[in-house]
Amino acid sequence: MAVETSSIASLKEEIDALKKNRGAVIMAHYYTRPEIQDIADYIGDSLALARIAATLKEDVIVMCGVHFMAETAKILCPDKIVLEPDPQAGCSLADSCPAEEFTAFIKEHPGHTVISYVNTSAAVKAHTDVVVTSGNAREIVESFPADEKIIFGPDRNLGNYINSITGRSMVLWDGACHVHEKFSVERTAELKKQYPHAKVLVHPECTAPLRILGDCVGSTAVLLKYAIESDADTFIVATESGILHQMQEKCSSKKFIPAPPADSTCACNECAYMKLNTLEKLRECLANLAPRVEVAAETAAKARKPIERMLELSEKLNK
Numbered sequence: 001m002a003v004e005t006s007s008i009a010s011l012k013e014e015i016d017a018l019k020k021n022r023g024a025v026i027m028a029h030y031y032t033r034p035e036i037q038d039i040a041d042y043i044g045d046s047l048a049l050a051r052i053a054a055t056l057k058e059d060v061i062v063m064c065g066v067h068f069m070a071e072t073a074k075i076l077c078p079d080k081i082v083l084e085p086d087p088q089a090g091c092s093l094a095d096s097c098p099a100e101e102f103t104a105f106i107k108e109h110p111g112h113t114v115i116s117y118v119n120t121s122a123a124v125k126a127h128t129d130v131v132v133t134s135g136n137a138r139e140i141v142e143s144f145p146a147d148e149k150i151i152f153g154p155d156r157n158l159g160n161y162i163n164s165i166t167g168r169s170m171v172l173w174d175g176a177c178h179v180h181e182k183f184s185v186e187r188t189a190e191l192k193k194q195y196p197h198a199k200v201l202v203h204p205e206c207t208a209p210l211r212i213l214g215d216c217v218g219s220t221a222v223l224l225k226y227a228i229e230s231d232a233d234t235f236i237v238a239t240e241s242g243i244l245h246q247m248q249e250k251c252s253s254k255k256f257i258p259a260p261p262a263d264s265t266c267a268c269n270e271c272a273y274m275k276l277n278t279l280e281k282l283r284e285c286l287a288n289l290a291p292r293v294e295v296a297a298e299t300a301a302k303a304r305k306p307i308e309r310m311l312e313l314s315e316k317l318n319k
Contacts (some may be wrong), residue, residue, distance in 0.1 A: 011279040012039050018286035024060035024083075026282070027052065029069065030220045031242035031274040036064050036282065043246065045220040046072075046118045047133040051311060053077055062285060063293070064277040066091045070293040071122045075300045075307060082293040085281035089273045091119055093205070096175030097154030099123035105151070109171055112149040115141065116306070119177070120154060122295045126302035131310040134204050135219035137162050139317045140310065141170070157181070161204040161211060179271045180205035182261040183238050188213055191236050191257060198257070199232045203239035210238055210259075227251055240271045 016039070019026060027049055028040035037043050042052050046069060053061065053073040062083045063070040068091055070084040102124050106114055116128040117137070125131055132140045141162050144150065152159040153173030157180065163170055183206055192200060192213065201223040202214030211217050216226040220243050227235055227247050237244060238259035247256045261269040285291060295303070 008035055008279065011283055015039055015279065015283050015286060018283065019062075022060050022286055022289065023058055024062055024286060025056055025058040026062045027064065027073070028277070029065035029242075029274065030224070030246055031240040031271050032064050032277045033242070033275060034245040035279055036277050037242075037245055039279070039282070040064060045133065045135060047135045047219070047314070048221060049073070050076065050118065050133075050307065051314075054311060056080070060286075060289070062282065064282065065089070066094075066271075066273050067293075068094050068119055068121060071295055071303075072118065072307060074293045074295050075122060075125075075304050078300060081289060083285045083289065084291055084293055085278065085285050086276040087291045089276040091273060092178040093117070093119040093155055093175055094121055094124075097121075097124055097173055099127065102153060102173065103127050105153075105173060109149075109151055112151045112171065113144060114151045114153075115170070116153055117155050117158060118307075118310075122299050122303045124154070125306055126299050128303075128306040129309070130313065131306045133219065133310075134158060135221055136310065136314045136317075137204075138166060140313050141168060142166055143313060143317060155205055157207055158204045160208060161217070164208075177205045179240050179269055180238075181207060182263070182269055183207070183210050183259050184262040185209045185213065187260040187262070188236060188238060191259065195234050195236065195257065197232065198234040198236050198255075199226075199230060200236045200259075201226060201238065202259075206238055214238070223247075224250065227254065227256070240274065241269055242271070242274060 026040045027042045028036050054076045060081045066089045074082040114129045118133045150170040152170040154175030156172045159172040199215040200213050202217045234255045236257050241258045244256045
């Protein structure tokens, strides 16, 4: 149920006061609710949030996103208190890659470098050589020799996309994001006919047939940048619909249309896990300094190395 406007204002005042009292910083992913994004100190995709978390001075971090993002923040900031408004905010993609099964998969392919998408548990990252996001996956894969044997997990769609644009033959784990897989190619094509001058923005976690329709294929940050810089005035957006809030904020004169899922009763595609972050839960976690995110020390130590390698490679490759 939507929160009344007056209640939103009151909740935001309480959260702001608690944040100052706790010496906390609020971070939010582009897919969270608009009111969460509006109150956050930092908004971004997984790469941006990881980069920022590694530099924060505050003692308390509230990660409004999904659990693997909070885990990543805790791994990078072991001495800080990391809170998540709802521990049930999981990730279908991360869930599609159980650590025990992924470890067995690695053993079946000896001599391979293991590249894991950031949308994985800390336990999976602990068995990874380097982590990537949708924003840096291509450049990090291409930083390895052309004949490097690589395992890429867990997203088969992103891995397939990277293979197709780099000419690689990475071995792919068979996982996927339930949100990005639900987009309807047929209904999106119909929208394109209705708005022939619209640019189609597609996240690489989407299936290959949908990516073919894309004028721009990229991470949420890349899609947002494209929308800001493009001369077009209408966009069909094939990623979680939470990003439309930032797109509309940054481009108030432009029209953004969410690409529809296959379910004909729905006009947009949302991640139910991201939407578990609410102002009420954010207030309570700041008031109680809970729920806290903890990662076992041994797992965190192993998982930290591939995350830091990603950040170092990203910085080096973007110089």
